[in-house]
Amino acid sequence: MERRHLGRTGLRVSRLGLGTLTWGRDTGEHDAADMLKVYLDAGGNLVDTADVYSDGGAEYLLSRLLDGMVAREELVIATKAGSVPDPYRRFDASRGHLLSALDASLERLGTDYVDLWQVHAFDPSTPTEETLQALDIAVASGRVRYVGVSNFSGWQLAKAATWQLAGASRTTVASTQMEYSLLQRGIEREVLPAALDLGVGVLPSSPLGRGVLTAKYRYATPPDSRGASELLSAFVEPYLDEGSRRIVDAVATAADGLAVSALHVALAWVRDRPGVVAPIVGARNALQLEEALSVEALTLPEEIRSALDDVSAPLHRYPDQDWSTL
Template sequence: MEQRHLGRTGLRVSRLGLGTLTWGRDTGEREAADQLKTFWDAGGTLVDTADVYADGAAEYLLGRLLENLVPRQDLVIATKAGSVPDPDRRFDASRRHLLSALDASLERLGTDHVDLWQVHAFDPTTPLEETLQALDIAVSSGRARYAGVSNFSGWQLAKAATWQLACPGRTPVASTQMEYSLLQRGVEREVLPAALDLRIGLLPSSPLGRGVLTGKYRHGIPTRSRGASDHLAPFVAPYLDETASAIVDAVATAAEGLGVSPLQVALAWVRDRPGVAAPILGARDAHQLGQALSVEGLRLPVEINNALDDISAPVHRYPDHDWSTL
């Protein structure tokens, strides 16, 4: 699999990443092992997790597989901290919480460092400079090699990255993880321009539109799908409307013309967008993951790429529209 630099850093990652959101909850150890082996055999290196995935079970499971299945040095391990299972406070990006969470993640993963450590979300109750200082401490102490953010808006990302670049010795923001697909192009308004300008690598989550872009929901909700799951159905539901349906139909038409699957078309589109380092794939099983990994040799023709751009284009008006002629 092709490797890409993560933003302005020297860190190279596979241009597709493996997500572990369901590990330890819907995905057991045997299936997780099959997925990781399939990913590794295909040349994949970037594995993304978080301390809150299955209340830590995802990290613990990944740690077991690093010990028994895949050499630690062959993978780029990314995890996140800052989300909290507290109804009174969804995010805690204080220095105290973040560094404690990192130590707990390292223990579950069974390693002395992670390759990429990400703040899971912006915390409006904590001064941003305090949050960023935690990144500096994590990297300077050797517990993390690189640092990034997740779910930051455009201004939050630009402020954080600029702060880190202002003085020598601070840890640059290497990446930002955001949802991005043909069904969700909101990052193109401000986040992606900021990332491109500051040379920050974008790691798209849900690159297949929460599974909808595979086309499996075109004629109903399959019984084994996320849309049929009690706890994941609300996650899929927003992309089952008429607008999404028109985009999915266009993807299916393009796939039929190219002799490939809708999954491959949708994934190739987001993988090759400017600024994208590696879409993060979440798969039900190793077979499904293998289908996604087969996109490696596919590059969409310009005409199809442009047609998909047009039909999925978000509406951006003021202040994005050029008002200079008015």
């Protein structure tokens, strides 16, 4: 699998990452082991997790599977901290919480460092400088190699990345993980331009539009899908509207013309967008993951990319519109 630099750093990651959101909850040890083996055999090296995935269960499961399967130095482990299961405060990016969360993640992962440590979300209750200082401490202590953020808006990302670039001893923000797909192009308004300008690599989450871009919801909701799940149906439902259906129809038409799956078309589109380093792909089992990984050989023809751009184009007005042409 082709590898790309993560932002303006020397870290090289495979251009598809493996997500572990459901590991330890919906995905058991057997299926997780099969997926990890398939991913590694395909040349993948980036595994993304978080301290709150399955209340730490995803990190713990990952640590159990790695033993004997791959050398630690051959894998890029990315995890996150900052989300809290508290009804009164969803995020805590204070220095104390982040550093304690990092120690707990390292213990569950069974390693003395993580390759990429990400702030899971912006915390308006904590000064940004304090949050960023925790990242510097983590790197200086050797517990973290590179740092990133997740779910930051454009101005939040620009503030964080610029602050880090302003100090010689500060750690560069390498990446930002954001939802990005043909059904969700909101980051193109401000986040993506900021990332491109500041040299921050983009790691798209939900690159298949929460599964909708596979076209499996085109005519009905499969009984074994997230859309039929009591826990996750609300996660899928926003992408089942009429506007989304038009985009999915266009993806399916392109797939038919190329003799590939809708999944391949949607994934290739986001993988090759400017600024994107590695979409994070989640799967229920090894067969699903194998299909996603087989997109490696596909490059979309320019006319198909352009058509998909047009049909999925978000409405951007002031101040994004070029008013000099009006």
